[in-house]
Amino acid sequence: xxxxxxxxxxxxxxxxxxxxxxxxxxxxxxxxxxxxxxxxxxxxxxxxxxxxxxxxxxxxxxxxxxxxxxxxxxxxxxxxxxxxxxxxxxxxxxxxxxxxxxxxxxxxxxxxxxxxxxxxxxxxxxxxxxxxxxxxxxxxxxxxxxxxxxxxxxxxxxxxxxxxxxxxxxxxxxxxxxxxxxxxxxxxxxxxxxxxxxxxxxxxxxxxxxxxxxxxxxxxxxxxxxxxxxxxxxxxxxxxxxxxxxxxxxxxxxxxxxxxxxxxxxxxxxxxxxxxxxxxxxxxxxxxxxxxxxxxxxxxxxxxxxxxxxxxxxxxxxxxxxxxxxxxxxxxxxxxxxxxxxxxxxxxxxxxxxxxxxxxxxxxxxxxxxxxxxxxxxxxxxxxxxxxxxxxxxxxxxxxxxxxxxxxxxxxxxxxxxxxxxxxxxxxxxxxxxxxxxxxxxxxxxxxxx
Numbered sequence: 003x004x005x006x007x008x009x010x011x012x013x014x015x016x017x018x019x020x021x022x023x024x025x026x027x028x029x030x031x032x033x034x035x036x037x038x039x040x041x042x043x044x045x046x047x048x049x050x051x052x053x054x055x056x057x058x059x060x061x062x063x064x065x066x067x068x069x070x071x072x073x074x075x076x077x078x079x080x081x082x083x084x085x086x087x088x089x090x091x092x093x094x095x096x097x098x099x100x101x102x103x104x105x106x107x108x109x110x111x112x113x114x115x116x117x118x119x120x121x122x123x124x125x126x127x128x129x130x131x132x133x134x135x136x137x138x139x140x141x142x143x144x145x146x147x148x149x150x151x152x153x154x155x156x157x158x159x160x161x162x163x164x165x166x167x168x169x170x171x172x173x174x175x176x177x178x179x180x181x182x183x184x185x186x187x188x189x190x191x192x193x194x195x196x197x198x199x200x201x202x203x204x205x206x207x208x209x210x211x212x213x214x215x216x217x218x219x220x221x222x223x224x225x226x227x228x229x230x231x232x233x234x235x236x237x238x239x240x241x242x243x244x245x246x247x248x249x250x251x252x253x254x255x256x257x258x259x260x261x262x263x264x265x266x267x268x269x270x271x272x273x274x275x276x277x278x279x280x281x282x283x284x285x286x287x288x289x290x291x292x293x294x295x296x297x298x299x300x301x302x303x304x305x306x307x308x309x310x311x312x313x314x315x316x317x318x319x320x321x322x323x324x325x326x327x328x329x330x331x332x333x334x335x336x337x338x339x340x341x342x343x344x345x346x347x348x349x350x351x352x353x354x355x356x357x358x359x360x361x362x363x364x365x366x367x368x369x370x371x372x373x374x375x376x377x378x379x380x381x382x383x384x385x386x387x388x389x390x391x392x393x394x395x396x397x398x399x400x401x402x403x404x405x406x407x408x409x410x411x412x413x414x415x416x417x418x419x420x421x422x423x424x425x426x427x428x429x430x431x432x433x434x435x436x437x438x439x440x441x442x443x444x445x446x447x448x449x450x451x452x
Contacts, residue, residue: 008284010248010257013241018277020119020239020270022133022140022152030242033154037246042260043113043164044234046251046286052233052263053288055107057316059392060348065102066319066393067095068235068264068350069435070111072427073118076138079163084170085179086400087112090432092180092230093202094439100205101443107233111397113167114236114262116160117243118426119270125150135425139240143425157243164261168234180230202436235290238265241281248285256286266290266321269297274305283309290319290395292352295332299339306345319348321395325356326375330383337387350393351380358427365418367428370408374441381445394442398430409434 024030058064069091071078087110095106116139125134125145132150135143139160142149174180238244238259247261259265265285269292271278282289289309293302302320310317320340324332340347353376357368377394384391404421405428407413422428430438 008257010245010281010284012284013245013277013281016275016277016280017273018241019273020136020268021241021277022136024152024154026154030154033157034242034246037157037161037243038249040158040161041165042247042249043161043168044260044263046254046258046260048233049258049260049263049287050254051231052107052109053316055105055231055316056288056319056348057346059107060315060346062104062390062392064105064107064392065098066107066109066348066350067091067098067439068109068111068393069094069396069398071115071399071424072111072397072429073137073425074112074115074163074167075143075425076116076159076163079166081170083401084112084167085174087398088171088174088179088232088400090398090400090435093185094435095230096182096185097202097205097436097439097443100208101440107393108230109233109235109264110171111235113171113234114160114164116164117237117239119237119239119268137239137426139243157240157246160243161247161261164234171232175230175232180232201440233263235264235266236262237268238262238278238281239268239271241277244281254286257284259285259287262287264288264290264319266292266319268292269294269323272305274301274308279305279308288316288319290321290350292355293320293322293324293336295324295328295356297332297336299335302336303339303343303345306340306343306347310345313344313346315346318346319350319393321350321352322380323352323355323395324376326353326372326379328356329376329379333380333383334387337384337389341387341389348392349384349389350395351377351391352395353377353380354395354397354427354430361415361418363415363418365405365415365422365428367415367418368406370406370413370430370434370437373406373430373438377438377441378445394438396430396435396438397427398432398435400432403429403431405429405431406434410437 059066091108095108098106117137120134122134124131139156141152248257248259267278267282272291322333353373357372360366381391403423404413404417405424410433
């Protein structure tokens with residue numbers, strides 16, 4: 003655990019990147035005071051439970067499924083959007099449980115994923131330069147001076163929408179939405195004729211038969227099939243917001259970031275001497291770090307020493323996002339370095355962010371073949387290294403979007419304009435997400451047999 007000199011505001015003494023410049027310091031200060039007195043979004047005992055589950059995943063006993071939007075928007079805090087995201091993750095988790103034969107940790111990229119890093123501080127169009135859009139927690143996407151001006155009050159709006167999202171998810175789960183006796187609750191109307199639907203429903207029938215058989219011979223319902231544990235995550239980018247949500251709690255030592263269960267550091271802010279690493283150093287949450295192909299083994303080990311000096315079970319998740327063209331060369335040296343030091347980490351593959359490209363008609367997209375290739379290569383590389391791939395990190399949605407090409411319906415570049423709704427990065431739609439889950443289940447069975 004961190005020493006006694008660490009405080010939630012210690013990051014302010016370190017160089018900070020990817021933070022907005024607010025024009026009115028008084029409004030910022032009053033907003034942060036208000037935020038620090040608002041109720042937390044998650045509880046410390048939920049965080050402790052997640053850390054224990056991740057510790058088990060580090061030992062190969064569980065698999066982590068992390069997925070959701072690239073960047074949530076305030077306008078999409080709607081019941082149908084939230085429930086569709088949950089449906090996709092529930093369906094994927096059932097596929098993974100069936101294929102992996104182990105419990106799945108379900109972590110949503112929502113209820114707080116309102117801030118995004120950008121490659122430039124400014125955006126220029128037709129000779130006009132304005133601040134870049136950094137997510138609804140900071141400013142608005144419309145290219146106007148009013149929208150693009152960073153507004154501290156958006157943090158209060160983000161807190162409210164995160165609370166509404168998480169409360170709705172909890173209510174759905176507590177009300178039986180996740181009950182394995184009723185997987186029809188998870189159906190999405192627009193995919194009734196999906197090429198994958200028959201395979202998925204055949205799998206559910208097999209699971210249902212097994213459940214009914216066990217209940218028949220036992221004379222009672224099988225326990226724990228009517229609800230699941232579900233956790234939230236987001237990139238903890240806007241440090242003033244994260245600081246205001248970081249608190250001490252009774253009966254648990256240390257400081258907990260109560261804005262989310264599982265915060266992560268993106269590759270743009272993972273400098274060991276930077277503000278984000280300093281903030282993450284002191285919080286008691288399990289944490290993730292995105293690892294790019296440019297990261298060297300010595301630098302990664304130095305960062306692990308900084309963030310997890312006690313090699314605490316469940317503390318560290320390393321999310322490699324290399325790209326299909328780079329993973330075979332960049333990943334093995336990192337696996338060897340971490341393995342040779344005896345570090346406890348959960349290795350997770352992010353096959354999305356290293357495979358982003360732009361099409362000739364101006365759309366950012368990701369090609370399904372590249373996403374699939376990076377997953378397949380990652381499993382093979384881990385097998386060769388004597389480590390195991392314990393999770394996957396995906397940008398996905400339950401909406402009928404056409405943002406990533408390929409997959410079950412073989413979407414092409416010309417399909418992108420039909421239903422491209424993302425404000426930042428392209429997401430897998432339902433069919434593509436389910437296909438990825440089936441791919442992972444098959445890859446994991448190969449690993450088990452090896």
